[in-house]
């Protein structure tokens with residue numbers, strides 16, 4: 001069977017790469033080549049930016065009211081629901097996410113995001129009149145919120161469909177036009193979503209240029225026609241983007257890495273913690289930025305909790321993501337799997353205790369995939385590289401603490417600040433601890449509590465700016481003040497004109 005080709009999507013049509021080059025896309029579960037994706041160049045990017053700029057100037061889009069944009073967004077719901085089966089399949093074979101997670105959680109989030117943004121855009125005050133003030137003279141002021149322009153959207157590979165929509169929805173709701181560069185590892189659903197959603201928009205509003213980050217992504221961050229970059233990915237690339245964007249002072253939103261710490265207090269329900277903390281670290285085999293990867297446990301419950309964690313983790317089903325019963329899928333590729341194992345080995349060399357997992361698992365029928373057993377490392381400390389750095393795998397580092405102050409200090413002793421949490425029997429006391437944790441999201445007695453109307457983003461080196469909800473919409477808007485003067489007689493403008501003119 002011929003291997004499908006994934007081209008760019010520019011100005012309402014599929015477009016082959018100008019250089020004629022393609023690269024392989026592999027199924028993480030099997031290692032099989034499932035597509036060839038276009039290797040974009042600056043030439044291709046220029047085509048897409050020009051199309052996006054034309055769309056920005058097209059009255060059909062430029063003058064569309066927020067209410068009409070809301071209607072368009074709501075139409076996305078039907079299109080996605082009608083194509084959910086195909087999209088879920090493409091997402092699973094390209095990202096290695098389990099079909100079970102994609103069809104349950106990802107679609108729930110995507111549909112809810114659309115409805116949240118469609119509602120928000122109807123009520124958001126795009127124009128506000130300020131009360132009149134007579135200083136220095138009576139004027140009328142309107143503060144208007146306008147689209148920034150052509151936005152460059154660069155998502156990561158781990159949750160391609162969710163990240164694509166998280167960026168696209170507020171960008172369009174605000175009236176911008178976009179060029180998306182999907183991860184070269186997982187381009188399937190971005191190309192397909194563009195094909196499905198673009199017919200609901202004027203041509204050129206939604207464009208996709210495929211290619212490697214160092215070429216197309218880099219060119220986007222330097223492109224004079226792109227006014228905003230929204231990036232999700234590693235902290236290292238995020239820093240580079242900020243430097244590149246500085247040359248033209250592009251607006252930048254960065255959603256970067258994390259090293260989420262959860263504090264388990266002595267009065268926590270151990271059964272709830274064990275299930276919840278494993279959900280926190282094992283969703284998508286730990287390949288989530290906001291995963292709970294450090295578990296800080298009070299000394300009085302340390303061993304009993306470890307026992308529960310090991311018991312549950314040992315019984316999870318590792319396997320083919322296409323099997324609806326699979327709970328733990330593969331690493332995104334073999335090199336990443338080796339890196340994860342490297343972190344586990346380094347922690348063990350530095351004194352951590354292996355409670356369970358710690359090794360590669362062979363899955364029948366998926367011999368080309370790289371699977372790692374859920375791994376719990378006890379007796380960790382914050383000096384270990386496996387505890388300081390983002391592993392992006394199914395690895396939980398457990399650290400013992402004596403008192404609250406020590407737990408908060410350990411949690412905050414990190415370059416990252418994306419997620420944090422508290423497992424506790426005392427939710428009132430937890431509110432106080434939450435205020436002291438340096439993280440953009442703090443979850444009490446659960447994990448991954450993402451709500452589409454709630455701002456999401458990082459403190460410290462986990463990012464800059466927020467996505468989702470009002471904060472997400474506002475990150476795609478510029479603010480303009482339009483002021484009108486009413487005094488037509490120059491001689492009466494004594495406080496202003498009187499400084500430079502003399503009137504008889």
Ligand code: NAD
Nearest residue numbers: 155156157182183213214217218233234237255256257289
């Ligand atoms: P990555 O930084 O390697 O790549 C992310 C995207 O940037 C890809 O599309 C890539 O092609 C592109 N890119 C690479 N070099 C570039 C450059 N020089 N200029 C512009 N673009 C470039 O990250 P990844 O491996 O795809 O994703 C994993 C990382 O993403 C992890 O660190 C994870 O924590 C983070 N992440 C963060 C969030 C969040 O919301 N904070 C969500 C998901 C993933």
